[in-house]
Amino acid sequence: MGRRMMDSEIEWIGDIPSEWKIVRNKNCFSCDKVIVGEKSSKTQLLSLTKKGIIEKNPEDSTGKVPESFDTYQVVKNNDVVMCLFDLDCSAVFSGISHYDGMISPAYKVLKCNQLTDPEYVDYWFAYVFDGRKFMHYSKNLRYTLNYDEFAVLPILCPPIDEQKKIAFFLNNKCKEIDNIITKTQASIEEYKKLKQSIITQAVTKGVRGDREMEDSGIEWIGQIPEDWSLSKVRYIGTTQNGISKGSAYFGSGFPFVSYGDIYRNYELPDKVNGLVDTSEDERENYSVKRGDIFFTRTSETIEEVGFSCVCKEDIENATFAGFVIRLRPRKVDDVILTDYAKYYFRGEHIRRYLVKEMNLVTRASLGQTLLKNMIVLLPTKNEQIEIANYLDEKCLEVDKIIKNKEAIIKELETYKKSLIYEYVTGKKEVV
Helix, strand or coil: CCEEEEEHHHHCCEEEEEECCEHHHHHHHCCCEEECHHHHHHHCCEECCCCCCCCCCCHCCCCCCCCCCCCCECCCCCCEEEECCCCCCCCCCCECCCCCCCEEECCEEEEEECCCCCHHHHHHHHHCCCCCCCCCCCCCCCCCCCHHHHCCCEEECCCCHHHHHHHHHHHHHHHHHHHHHHHHHHHHHHHHHHHHHHHHHHHCCCCCCCCCEEECCCCCCCCCCCCEEEHHHHHHHEEECCCCCHHHHHEEEEEEECHHHHHHHHHHCCCCCEECCHHHHHHCCCCCCCCCCCEEEEEHHHHCCEEEEECCCCCCCCCCEEEEEEEECCCCCCCCCCHHHHHHEEEEEHHHHHHHHCCCCCCCCCHHHHCCCEEEEECCCHHHHHHHHHHHHHHHHHHHHHHHHHHHHHHHHHHHHHHHHHHHHHCCCCC
C-alpha cells in the first residue's frame, strides 16, 4: 500500500506525503554575506554554471573582469548559491558548492540549517527552476527577487533522513543519465566533425574519385583538381555590411534576417521571425535576394565568425543585421552556383583561412577586405552541381543521425527532470 498523500495547496507542487512539511525558505537557510576582502588573492574563484559551481581561473575569465575581487563573497563547501535575478531568462538558477572559495556578490549564498540537506535542496531548486516557478512571485521588470521576497517562498521539507535518501538516490540516477547524455553529445560532435570533413573534401578535391591534381599554392587548401580555377570573392560579387538600427526599431515592421539566422543555417528559411521598422531606401540598400551569400561578421570569439548562409529565394522587403556581411554575386548562378556556395563557404578550409588572417583584438571581426581576399575554388558548373547533389545526400544522412541523437538527449533530459520532480515532491518513494 502506498503512503498517505495530502493536498499541498500549492498548484506547482500538488499532492505530497502527509508527514512532509511545507515551510518558508527563511526557516531553512541563513544568508549572511561575508566579503572576502584582502584575502581574495589567496581565495579560489568560483563560478555558477549550468553544470553547478566550478572552480575558475581568474586569468582565464572571459567577459567583464573586475579590477579587484575584494568585494566577492565567501562560499563554503555545501553552501547553496542562488541567482535571484533575470528569472525569466537566466541560464542558471542555483548550485551547490563542493569547494571553499569566493563568488560574485550578485548572488545569494545560503547555508542550510538542521531542517535541510544541501544535496536535497540542490535538487529541490533544480525542480523549481524547471518551468521557472518563482518567476511569477517577482513583480519588477527584470524578474528579480530580493532576499526578503525569496525568504517567504515555500520549500518542501521531508524528514531529514528521507532527504538524504532522496539525494543519494537521485545522485546515482542522475549520474547514470548524465553519463549517457555526455557520451551522446560527444558522438554528436564527432558526427558534426565528420560532416565538416565530408564537405571540405568535396569542395576542395571533388567527388569524381582519382584524377590529376595540382598544388593550389595555398597552404590551407593544398592539392586541387588540375582543371579547377581559382578566384577571389572580390571577383564574384559586391559586399555590403548590414543595417544598424536602435533597439526601438525592432519588434515590428518588415522582415529582418538576424545574426542567428545566418549562423544556424546553411540556407535561409523562407520566412524569418525578426521584424524591424525600415524605410524604403533601407529595404533597397539592405535587401535579401536570391543568390545572396551572407557571412557572420563579428563575435566575441573567432569560432563564430565567417559562417555563411545562402538565400535561395527573395525575401520581400527584408533587411539583414549589422553584424552580417552580404556577398551579392554580379549574376546569380553565373560563376558560382548558389547550391555549391552553400557548402563551399562552410568548409573547414575557410575556418583555416580566417584563423590565419584574422586580427583578433577585443572582438573577432571579418572585415570586407578580408572577405574579398578569400579564395574561391571554381569547378565547372556541371561539377558544382555534382558536388552540391552529393553533399545534399551525404549531409542529409549525417543530419538525420544527429537529429536522432539530439532527440535521445531531449528524452533523457525530460526523464531526469521528471525523476527529480517525482522524488523531491514525494510522488515516488525511495525504497
